[in-house]
Amino acid sequence: MLPMEKVLRDPIHDYIYIQHQVILDLINTREFQRLRRIRQLGTTSFTFHGAEHSRFTHSVGVYEITRRICDLFLRNYPTKNExxxxxxxxxxxVALCAALLHDIGHGAYSHTFEHIFHTNHEKMTVDIITSPQTEVNAVLRTVSEDFPEKVASVITKKYPNKQVVQMISSQIDADRMDYLLRDSYYTGASYGSFDLTRILRVMRPYNDGIIFDISGMHAVEDYIVSRFQMYQQVYFHPVSRSMEVTLDHLLHRAKTLSKTETLKNTFSISFLAPFFTKTATLNDYLHLDDGVLNTCFELWRSSDDRILRDLASRFLDRKPFKSVRITDDTKKLIPHLNELVEQAGYNPDYYTAINDSFDLPYDSYSSSINHSSQIKLIRKDGSIVELSAISELVKAITGKFLGDERFFFPKEMLRNSSQIDFLVSPQFSAHIKNDYLV
Structure with a gap:
């Protein structure tokens, strides 16, 4: 324990209370401080300009919610026997350390970077925790020699105490609760608001993990609907996805050019070459953050390669691709759109994309979701029921694939009358008139 608790001011939780030396020491490690330089929402800040918050702020928020859960459990449900x-x-x-470190493996523009270079942020999280090369590992070993492995097993969901695992990873956990509230606040969208205090009050430990008192069902429903709305209105926003497509194509082009002389002896090669050649080490990974990639993009503005130069400028200057929603009726017209793009002088490999965005806001029984993470309610008589079995509201969105599929193309094509004639042809016009072209 610290001789006197320290606090961090936070716009979501007011104060974040640091009460253990190991937590303070982890926050001060090189690996955790790197999270200050990685945005929580990646390209979403191109759509919602306030979304500049970092993985650091989210991580300390998840820690704080977990700390509150531990306090409530100790006060109201302390164990009497094993x-x-x-x-x-x-x-x-172990719960607090796992909460704090759960996202430490995220990289620069994490999800797009993972797709291009086949990294995995959860694996990187485990590597950072367990590698003797990291400051994080050294701090964790001050608790005990096997403590890093214990914390890592919470991340991989193998830790024997299910209550600890479900605090960090379940259908309603500290991670999701913090990012919904935090992302809602910073994007300016009110959809992610829900009654965190009430949910924490009705959480209870039991043999199979965490359960909720049935008196708090409406607060839990509100959380589910909030998550549903945030995915539809914020996380799935077409402009954010367009900028992600641009970033994806930009990195792909750089990866292709890395095999030529075009990128030789540049700043970008010194940082990205190990990823281009698939020889990257953990230390190489930790050298990257959003700022490093943005510096690479700025240098690529002056590249001799026209495509790399153009895509870098489009990304840095926020020039998103336009998109049109694809339906079963219009999917067959995609080859024609690709032809139009090529006729206009653009390489379809780098100037078109099909991007879908689907999510399961809540699912009760699916082979793709661990049943131990289901939201379960306990009645006054001690019987247990799964949420969607008694909530008509949750049942209505359970198991539904929600999202859309869009075709992305250069905005400049809309200035060409023959090209826009096709886009507003009967096949697409209904969608455009309904604002599906964005």
């Missing part, structure tokens, strides 16, 4: 399914506060430190 088989009663109640809270053993000896698990507090």
């Amino acid at each position: 088989h009663d399914g109640l809270w053993n506060d000896d698990e507090r430190i």
